[in-house]
Amino acid sequence: MTNTENLILDLVEKHGRERNSLMPILQGVVSQEKFLSEEAMIAIARELDLSAADVYGTASFYTFLDTVPRGKNIIRVCKTISCHMRNKDEIIGVLEDQLKIKVGETTHDKRFTLLTANCLGWCHKGPVMLVNDEVYPEVTPQKAIEIVEEFMKKNN
Amino acid sequence: MEQLQLKKVDIIFGWDEKLTPIDVYDKTIKKSPDSVILDMIDSGLKGRGGAGFPTGLKWKFTRNEDSAEKYVICNADEGEPGTFKDREILDRVPEKVLAGMAICAYVIGAKEGYIYVRGEYNFLLKGLQKKVDIFNKQLQERKVDFTIYLRSGSGAYVCGEESALFESMEGKRGEPRNKPPYPTVAGYNSKPTVINNVETLVYTSEICRMGPEKFKALGTFDSRGSKVFSVSGDTPIAGIYELELGMQLKDFVEEFADGDAKAVQIGGASGHCVPRKKFNETVIGFEGIPTGGSMMIFNSTRSMYNVLHDYLEFFTEESCGQCTPCRVGCQQLLKGIEAVKKGEKPPSYLEDLKKLTLTMKIAAKCGLGQSVANPFISIVDNFKEEIIY
Numbered sequence: 001m002t003n004t005e006n007l008i009l010d011l012v013e014k015h016g017r018e019r020n021s022l023m024p025i026l027q028g029v030v031s032q033e034k035f036l037s038e039e040a041m042i043a044i045a046r047e048l049d050l051s052a053a054d055v056y057g058t059a060s061f062y063t064f065l066d067t068v069p070r071g072k073n074i075i076r077v078c079k080t081i082s083c084h085m086r087n088k089d090e091i092i093g094v095l096e097d098q099l100k101i102k103v104g105e106t107t108h109d110k111r112f113t114l115l116t117a118n119c120l121g122w123c124h125k126g127p128v129m130l131v132n133d134e135v136y137p138e139v140t141p142q143k144a145i146e147i148v149e150e151f152m153k154k155n156n
Numbered sequence: 157m158e159q160l161q162l163k164k165v166d167i168i169f170g171w172d173e174k175l176t177p178i179d180v181y182d183k184t185i186k187k188s189p190d191s192v193i194l195d196m197i198d199s200g201l202k203g204r205g206g207a208g209f210p211t212g213l214k215w216k217f218t219r220n221e222d223s224a225e226k227y228v229i230c231n232a233d234e235g236e237p238g239t240f241k242d243r244e245i246l247d248r249v250p251e252k253v254l255a256g257m258a259i260c261a262y263v264i265g266a267k268e269g270y271i272y273v274r275g276e277y278n279f280l281l282k283g284l285q286k287k288v289d290i291f292n293k294q295l296q297e298r299k300v301d302f303t304i305y306l307r308s309g310s311g312a313y314v315c316g317e318e319s320a321l322f323e324s325m326e327g328k329r330g331e332p333r334n335k336p337p338y339p340t341v342a343g344y345n346s347k348p349t350v351i352n353n354v355e356t357l358v359y360t361s362e363i364c365r366m367g368p369e370k371f372k373a374l375g376t377f378d379s380r381g382s383k384v385f386s387v388s389g390d391t392p393i394a395g396i397y398e399l400e401l402g403m404q405l406k407d408f409v410e411e412f413a414d415g416d417a418k419a420v421q422i423g424g425a426s427g428h429c430v431p432r433k434k435f436n437e438t439v440i441g442f443e444g445i446p447t448g449g450s451m452m453i454f455n456s457t458r459s460m461y462n463v464l465h466d467y468l469e470f471f472t473e474e475s476c477g478q479c480t481p482c483r484v485g486c487q488q489l490l491k492g493i494e495a496v497k498k499g500e501k502p503p504s505y506l507e508d509l510k511k512l513t514l515t516m517k518i519a520a521k522c523g524l525g526q527s528v529a530n531p532f533i534s535i536v537d538n539f540k541e542e543i544i545y
Contacts, residue, residue, distance in 0.1 A: 020345075022327030027275075027310060061329035061476070063311035064275045080237045081425075081466045082388045082452065118313060118470055119237040120276045123386065123452070124394035133278040 004040050007032055012047045022048060022058060026065050034074065034113075035066040063117070071106040071113035073151050076130045079116040082123035091127050092116065094141040098148055112148070162411055163400040165374065165382040167362050168355065169248055175365055177255035178294050181262075184364040189219060189263040196360060199368035200380030205231060205316075205353030206423065206448030207523070211360060214350055217340035218264045221348035228260045228269040229325075229344060229351040233309050233316040235274055236424035237470060238450030241384040242354040243277055244396050249358065250284055254291040254304060256357030259364060260350050261302040269304040270344070272321055275311045313474035317522050318343070318351045320476065331478045332522035355384055355449070376402030379441030383449065389421075390414050390455035405430060405438035408451070416455040419538070424450035425467040426527035429460075431538040460539035464493060467531050475524060482525025485516040489532060496544060503544045506536050 001009075011028040015021035022044070029040050036059050045052040059065045077083075077092050092114075096102055099112050106113040122128035125137035129144065136147055175183070184192060196212030203209045218226060230253060234242040246253060257269045271288075273280060288304050295302055312330045314320050319333035322344045343349025352360070359381065363371050371381045379401035388394045391412045399408075409417050421429050422438075422445045430438050430445065438444055454463060468490040477483045492509045495501040513529035520526045536543055 019327040020325065023307070023310070023324060027308060030310075058327060058329055061312065061331075062275075062309075065310050080470060081463060082238060084462070084466055085389065085458065117276070117311070118474060119235060119239075121234055121240040121243050121274070123238050123240055123388035123450075124396070126388075130276065135279055 002039070004029070004033065004037065005043050008040065008043045008047060017048055019048065019050070022050075022055070026055075026059055026062075030065055034070040034072065035068060037069075041067075069106065069110075072111050073131055074113045074115065075148070076115045076117040076120070078118075078120040078122070078126065078128045080119035080123075083120075083126035083128060086126040088116075088127040090141050091129065091139055091144050094144055095148065098145055112151070162403055162407055163374075165398045165400060167366075167371075167382055168245060168252075168358050168384055168398050171249070172365065177251040177361055178291070180361050180365045181255045181258050182298075184259050184361075185262050189265075192259065192263050192364070193219065195363060195368045199363045199371045200375075201356070201359055201363060201371065202380075202442060203353055204355035204359065204383060204448065206236065206426075206446070208442050208446050211352065211356055214340060214352070215260060215263050217338075218348045218350045221341060223348050225345070225347045226264050226266040227344045227347060227349040228257045228264070228266045229321070229349055230257055230269070230271040230354055230357055231316065231318065231321060231351055232271050232273040232277070232354050233321060234277075234354070235313040235316045235474075236426065236448055236450055237467075238386060238388055238421065238424045238452045239448055240386045240388075241396050241449045243280065245354050245358060245384070246271075246273070246277070246280055246284060250287045251291065252358045252361050253354055254288065256352070256359075256361040257304060258291075258295060258300070258302055259361060260352070260357070262300075264348070264350055266350075267301050267303070269302065270307050270325065271304065272307045272309060272315075272325060274309045274315075278308060281306060281308060312476075313470075314476045314522070314524055317524065320522070321351070322349070329476070331476050332524075334521065353448075374400050376439075376441060376443065378402070378443035379446075383447075385447075385451050386449045387412050387451045387453070389451075389453040390417065390458070391453050402439060402441040402443070404436070405440060405445075406435040408440065409435055409453070412451070413453045414455055416457075417453050418456045418458070419454045419460065421450070421452040421454070421463070421531070423447040423530070424452075425470050426523070426530060428530050429463075429534040429538060434538075460535055460542040461493070461497060464531065464535045464543065465490070468493065468528075471524065471528055479519075479521040479525065481516045481519040482521070482528075485512055485520070485525060486528060488512060489528065493543060503540075506540070506543065510536060 011025045015024045041055045045055045201211045315330040320330040324330040339349045472486040513532045517529045
């Protein structure tokens with residue numbers, strides 16, 4: 001069995017085979033593999049006795065359940081009004097320069113994906129960004145660069 | 157001095173050592189469920205998520221349903237732009253939320269409760285799970301058959317709509333359902349369900365702690381009690397403030413704005429924009445403009461075209477796509493204001509777009525599409541020049 005199939009079996013063991021378990025299972029795969037591959041969705045469909053189309057239909061509805069390959073670290077910069085007013089464009093600009101990719105793209109080494117997100121709920125402390133599940137409020141261009149450098153240093 | 161016109165309140169984040177949330181629970185279940193419902197109705201508490209449905213009635217309707225299976229769900233899918241109070245509440249006083257859920261479970265007869273936390277707040281989950289485990293254990297020790305579980309969202313604004321949230325919890329696309337039936341009759345798993353906002357649940361436990369009279373004494377006839385406001389935008393003191401309901405917008409602006417406010421967006425992207433000339437006549441509350449808490453202040457350096465453009469982009473991306481009025485309507489509104497700005501369409505085209513939002517208000521399936529008319533009409537009518545030129 002592949003790693004993905006093992007992971008799915010573990011998740012099914014933990015959450016159950018009900019349709020109600022689908023979201024936690026999809027979320028579990030994404031937290032490990034960063035996206036839902038065709039292989040993963042088919043395996044989940046088999047375990048939960050659903051059609052693969054149904055699994056894809058559910059997954060593709062949700063912004064955080066990516067169905068295209070993503071980098072090991074996903075950066076999401078809030079683009080909604082309050083962060084817009086506090087210069088989120090500048091943050092996006094320095095990150096694009098630093099990672100040498102545009103919003104929506106993944107670095108060649110597959111370590112970083114840069115995305116924007118709708119309101120992250122930190123309007124009083126914008127601009128804000130998420131790296132994976134970690135939140136970084138009140139980022140400045142300098143801070144944004146340092147945060148990403150920290151992730152670059154980590155051996156992952 | 158323009159000192160503190162507004163009455164600050166400290167109910168939500170206050171902590172009573174002599175009557176902690178679990179003590180409040182113990183005290184409350186000595187009463188009959190019906191008398192707890194009466195307290196809720198007496199207090200005048202209305203839902204704090206934005207829609208403002210009377211909480212006591214919601215509990216009563218669900219209690220009256222005959223079903224062996226019922227649920228209590230805490231809606232923590234806080235996605236309305238400009239709102240960030242629920243995160244703070246879950247972070248600082250989760251015990252109060254849990255006590256509110258347990259009290260509700262006692263009243264309606266539920267055995268399971270869920271907190272649906274938006275995916276953007278995943279960093280809260282670890283700490284929250286610990287608090288939930290402790291609380292569940294306390295209930296077990298009391299031989300209470302009620303357990304609380306956490307569920308998380310995955311970045312879909314529309315899942316804050318209650319029926320979309322149920323769909324998501326059931327492992328489906330977060331597409332809103334037709335209503336009726338309402339959740340009190342058929343909610344999660346098609347069973348009677350109380351779904352309350354995070355802040356509402358805290359108020360329920362606080363009303364049980366201090367009695368409905370004290371709560372009722374705050375606010376106005378139509379808007380009882382206090383409310384947590386999320387203040388952002390052009391203000392030197394952005395943050396979270398609990399204030400008495402029914403205040404005048406001019407007093408709010410005096411206290412929070414930077415002296416140059418030209419508009420306040422009340423209720424987030426789906427709320428209303430109030431221009432400076434209407435600050436004096438606007439009341440914040442159910443008798444005026446209600447809000448889930450979002451108060452965004454714009455000063456005279458801001459382009460209201462950019463504000464509206466941001467909102468429409470937001471709705472276009474977050475529309476679930478299920479119903480045509482909302483899916484196509486949001487896209488056309490966004491394209492429409494861009495075309496007017498570029499001069500590809502005459503200014504009179506804005507009137508057609510306004511009609512489109514009114515159609516969406518009638519024809520869209522859920523609150524998302526129905527409420528786009530609020531920001532659109534209030535911004536276009538009050539700042540027409542900025543939209544055109």
